[in-house]
Amino acid sequence: MASPAISVKDLSFSYGDNLAVDGISFDVAEGEVFGFLGPNGAGKSTTVRLLTGQLTPQAGTAELLGMDIVSERKKAQQEMGISYESTNLYEQLNAVENLNLFARLYKVADFDAMALLERVGLSGREKEHVANYSKGMKQRLMMARALVSRPRLLFLDEPTDGLDPVSTQTVHSLIETATREGAAVFLTTHDMVEADKLSDRVAFIHEGRIVALDTPAALKQRFGMRALKVEVGHANGQTELREVALDEAGTAQAVHDLFRDEHVLTVHSEEATLEDIFIDITGRGLQG
């Protein structure tokens, strides 16, 4: 099997006596989107800072494309594209200038800023100061900046936060193109719908530890309860919502009884979301 793009073993980091990342281990393959899900304070940003060489691990190792993040930090960083809350854009420069500056920094030959701005839907606004950009435009420019060096490793934090549906779709297709070309994507988010859609595998992080790691489908199969939502009508015109758990011994009988005894108006099947599963495992939600 090809060696993983990211390989993390027993990685730990504390701020003082606050153990923010507590012995996490995982691999990310080339061309894979790895969703890293957890609520505020779970340890997502600290993990990204460790993997991108902004913090030094206190225990454990991280290898990026076979390079140790401590001893080969500079070389590993050349392979990374990062769109993160800490990513700085030069507000007094325009979009083209921002990207060109970055391309020079990364020594990218034959860089075409306009073509990239076109891909993120910013052409036409490329000559304006970034200071005048909306949050969504800055978000797209940060995504473009992350793609300047055609990186083999992409670290993205909530890449579609604050974007309208069309821009969200644009960012999703940029991610798909990058992975098709072999990039590994490390996606941190508390948006489980986006993580579910984009990720090949997801890891749930809770209090610095990975508490589950698998494909979204496998997690749903293992932890998730499927249910039927049934709307029944009463003689007085009122409606009522009932729920019947699927995959249980009494399911068939419960459905039979409902149809025999009630006036069933609608039936929908519903599968557990990643959010439901996260709450099942940790006792708390992903938001906040």
Ligand code: ATP
């Ligand atoms: P968010 O979704 O809010 O960004 P997160 O999952 O990225 O949260 P981290 O920022 O990694 O979580 O924080 C993990 C723990 O480390 C938290 O308890 C946080 O308070 C603490 N922490 C993070 N940064 C620092 C810092 N610079 N100094 C001290 N403690 C910190």
